[in-house]
Amino acid sequence: xxxxxxxxxxxxxxxxxxxxxxxxxxxxxxxxxxxxxxxxxxxxxxxxxxxxxxxxxxxxxxx
Numbered sequence: 001x002x003x004x005x006x007x008x009x010x011x012x013x014x015x016x017x018x019x020x021x022x023x024x025x026x027x028x029x030x031x032x033x034x035x036x037x038x039x040x041x042x043x044x045x046x047x048x049x050x051x052x053x054x055x056x057x058x059x060x061x062x063x
Contacts (some may be wrong), residue, residue: 001035012051
């Protein structure tokens, strides 16, 4: 996991990803669920919110 922080005053597990293009999510939700389970097991916390941030390069449209 990349970060545990408050997003609009909501505690979240945050994962940052980069991709070459916009694409459907595949394994990322499962990965975030695993992070939640790990935090629960390691620290006894029960995080309720996760946030996935995906960055892509700026695409130029030729006209």
